[in-house]
Structures are given as structure tokens and as C-alpha cells.
Amino acid sequence: MRNPLCERVVNIKPSGIRKFFDIASEMKDAISLGVGEPDFDTPWHIRDEGIYSLEQGRTFYTSNAGLKDLKIEIAKYLKRRIGVEYDYNHEIMVTVGGSEGIDIALRAMIDPGDEVLIPQPSYVSYEPCAILTGAKPVIIELKAENEFRLTAQELRDACTEKTKVLVLPFPNNPTGAIMERADLEAIAEVIEEKDLYVISDEIYSELSYKGDHVSITQLPGMRERTVLINGFSKAYAMTGWRLGYACAPEIILKQMLKIHQFAIMCAPTTSQYAAVEALKNGDEDVARMREAYNQRRRFLMDAFKNMGLECFEPYGAFYVFPCIKEFGMTSEEFAMAFLEEEKVAVVPGTAFGDSGEGFLRISYAYSIENLKIAIGRLEKFITKLRNK
């Protein structure tokens, strides 16, 4: 028989997070700081709206780009939160999570051989999605001394004649890094000069703890060359509803919509009705959850300081990214030993790219009570290592 498989797919490495979760889930009484989704339930009024839509028998497809009401609410939300205007009719589409948006944005813009810039450490999907389009992914290794922000110099150095798209993943998973206005202004210059397009993954935008999130689309000339990706998973604790959206100039969005049409048809209808409610009446829920995350973030930073564990202060998402280089172990060795000896699962930084070596991703999508227990074990573990 012939080989049934596609070489391009077979060559993609499986995600590095998986391995730890498999081991952790086998382990009784292990606690996890590994999960990348909110610990909150979706606010009840949003769930209730989803239930109501089912009761009303709204079980049909929506139009491909999504419910008109939802697109209008998204446009209003963006105007309200970042002051950028999008035409709901031609520049906004509803996707199955932010991840679909990333995939189809790349597919709509990339020809084989084009280079896609991917700053790392970052979310693990960008690289495989780029590879599937036939692109050449070019990794930009972000540095701890820059608090894992992307600098203009790093961007410039990575560009070649073939560079077409920059993936901009801030606030960042796994580092928690953000890009402030000045940081964005610096790279915007290079983006313009090198004539790049941007896929700005702003899924964690509502979880910013140093003033309001700044979107690159707010800078002059950037909206025209950016696909803005966002969604409901992180801000409204709606991961399981699988709902995101993409905003882009019509010329790009039209092609993205074509792929979406043929591959997906439309995002889940129940989720879309719930999301209308989220955008209309959910601002307070978002603020409440952000405040809870922020308290945990401060709590962890304080705990690291007390145990002398090096960690830059992250101002976004729900991750901290402490440095474990002092222990002379790789991230993977450390995470594995920590899991085996203290039964706490964290994700090695290398799961998010080689530049994550020497770091751990610790999620604070857990209650303070949980974090206290886990931090107690971490302290015990590193004390043991230091006394060796």
C-alpha cells in the first residue's frame, strides 16, 4: 500500500505540553498549574442567553460571517475599548475560537515560500499553522532582558526579501509579556518600512494589568495591514463555546471568509447568541475576573520574591514565567522532577519554543487557595535543590 500520509503533516512535532499533562493526569493528588483556560464559569446571564436561544429553537446555521447582531456588537466593543472602527458588514467575521482566525488568516495571506515571523516563546499553534500553508516560519527569539517584548531591532534583523507576515502575540502566552504603546510604535516603523502584514493575536487583551491594552491597529497606518484576532474564551471565560472573531480590511477578510465558508460554514449558533449578551452586558464580569487574576498575579510575584526566584513582572494574560536557570537543569528536567517529587504540574518554557529554555510557565487560572498550596510545594522543592 502507498503511504497514506502527507509528509508536511507528519513532520510537524506534537505539542510539548501534552506529555506533562498525560503524566500529571495519571498521578493521583497531583495539582496542576498548567491549565491555559479560566477557572471561572461563564457568567450566568451569558449562559442563560445561550439556553434561551436553544429554547427558542434557534438551532439553524447563522450566515457564514456570523450573526449580524453579534458583528454589530463586536464593532461597538472595539470602538469602545480600543477606539478603532470596523465595518461590521465587510470587515468582521465570527470564527470558531481565536485559533481558527489565526489559521485562516495565514492561509489567506501566505503563498508557499513566503516567510512568516513568529516571536517565541508563544502559543504553540502559530508555527504548525504557518507550515501547513507552505510558509517558511522564521522564529524570533524573544529575550528575558527585554521582558519578552519584541524590539524593532529584533524585527528588522529577522526580515528578508521574502518576509510577508508578522505574528504578534501580545499579551503573551506563556510569558505574560505585553507590548506598550511605545513598544508598538517602534516596531510599527519597521513593519511599514518592510511592508509587512500583521496577524495580531489579542485574545488576552482584556487581561492587561498595566493600564488598558493597546492594539497595534490603533497606530496610524497599521489597521490597513493588520488582521486583528480576538475572542470570548479568555475575557468571558467561554473557552468551551468555541467562539472568536477576526477583523481585517475587506480585501483580506473576504478571502478568509471563503476558507471559513468551505471548511467550517459558520461558528456555533448558540455560542453566538450567548456572545451577544456577553458584549452587551458583560463588561462588569470582565472587570471582576481581571481583578481576581491581578490579585493572584501580585500574590505569585510576591511569593517568588520571598523565595528568591527570578521572574520579570508580567502585565498580561494569566501566566507568570519564572527563570530556573540557577538550578542548572533544563526546563523539562525541572518540570519533571517537580511533578514527580512535589506532584505539581507546570509547563516547561521549551514547550513554547527554544527560547523558553530556562523558564517555566505557571498559570494562575486557579484559586488563591490552590496557588498557596502549589507555591508552598515549589518553595520546598527549590529549597531542596539549593541545599544539594
Added chain:
Amino acid sequence: MLREEILTTIEKNSRVDVHELAVRLGSTDEMIAAEMARMEEEGVICGYHTMIDWEKTTLDKVTALIEVRVTLQRGQGFDGLAERIYMYPEVKSVYLISGGYDLLVTLEGRSIKEVSTFVSDKLSTMENVLSTATHFILKKYKDHGTIMAKKPEDERQMITP
């Protein structure tokens, strides 16, 4: 601002200590302690109570909500009557209510009989009290924003990426 942040945090858990509050709210121990003292002084913080599900204990407790309709004489307010009611230690709360009746009284006793005796002997016989309606609480599902029945479990699944 700090005041509201402290209150929303300790409303759910009054056992968070000053240092932890300072860390979580990005403040200092001194500022938190001073603000707490001020709020206690001003009566913004009126007490630090413990939420107990008495159902799960061996102590018998009966709680009743009593609607009280009253008639007032010229020049009289509700306050005097409310005071005569809330001075009883078995009375847990007294609210002045808009709508079909005037005062809502929460009463705690050891038995239905004890509660009934209070209503018939003490409450109904008060001057100005027109009528009462007593509702015994059969089950508490949620109290003070806390769901009594279920202990939440982390049901999140393993997923990558």
C-alpha cells in the same frame, strides 16, 4: 478605591490577613491596616462573621422570615417599633420593606414551637402591629452569595495546545 477593593475582597473571605491583602491589592501593610481601622471606626465594617451551615451540625436551629404589617400613629416613625423588635437577641435581622407589608424580621430559634411562641406572645401583641405572617425556612440553597450545596470541582480537561 483601596477601600472598595479591600471590602470586595474581605466580603467573601474575612480571614485574609493584612499582609496578604496588601500583596494582593498592590498596597502596603501599613496602608491596609490603617484603612481597616478607619472602616471599623466609621462602622463601614460592622463585624467579621462566620458562615455556618447549621444543617450539618448536631445543633437544632429553625429560621423564620416574618412579615409584619404595622399601623403608625401621627408623628410616629417605624424606628421605635423596629428597635423594640430588634432588641430581642433571637431576632437576627429587621428590614423596613416597600410593598405589601412593612417590616421583615428574621428570627432564629431552636424549634418551631419556640419561634411560634415568640410571634404569638411577643410580636403580635405589640402595639402598632396589625398582623404577621411567618415563613419557616426549609432549606438554604444560597446564603450571602455562597451556594451551600455543592463543592465546586475542577472539571477542566487536559487539552493542548
